Amino acid sequence: MRKTLTNTVVAILALFCLMGCAGSKRQAEPIPPACDMERLLATARSQVGIPYRFGGLTPESGFDCSGFTCWVYSRHGIELPRRSIEQIRAGVPVSREQLKPGDLVFFEIHRKGPSHVGIYTGNDVFVHCPSSGGRVREDRLTDTYWRKRYRGACRVRR
Structure with a gap:
């Protein structure tokens, strides 16, 4: 009798566990909470010094600007x-005054519209992989060059 009762309780608990997994849908959420954001920014900063390469998607091959942001977020x-140009539509637009660490920042460099992207790290600083300078680095949004070319920002959703 005791064995039957134990087996029944175990079966019921297992059933409840399985029911909790069924049908849960993932909702679109804002970018990770602050603790996860710190890890994302640490990942981005860990790539400082990696060389620029047009079309590059990995630290081993080098990055271009959007390859860098893709790699970090992935x-x-x-x-x-x-x-x-596609990444700017991947999130919710935010004003310069609303920037938070982890937001994507966009610049118009070679053509009309956003042609360069970086990751905002806070205090008017962003990390990116520019073709000029040839390596992942941090720059200030307030530098004349970047301030004149700034075109917007977005907050990415998961």
Whole structure:
């Protein structure tokens, strides 16, 4: 009798566990909470010094600007479109005054519209992989060059 009761309780508990897994849908959420964001920013900063390469998607081959943002976010389970012009539509637009660490920042460099992207790290600083300078680095949004070319920002959703 005791064995039957134990087996019944175990079966009921297993059933409840399985029911909790069924039918749960993932909702779109804002980018990771602060603790996860710190890890994302640490990942981005860990690539400082990696060389620029047109079309590059990995630290081993080098990065271009959007390849860098794709790679960083993918390490944290967030897939971004490949090109900067597509990445600007991958999230919710935010004003310069609303920028938070982890937001994508966009610049008009070679053509009309956003042609360069970086990751905002806070205090008017962003990390990116520019073709000029040839390596992943941090720059200030307030530098004359970047301030004149700034075109907007977005907050990515998971």
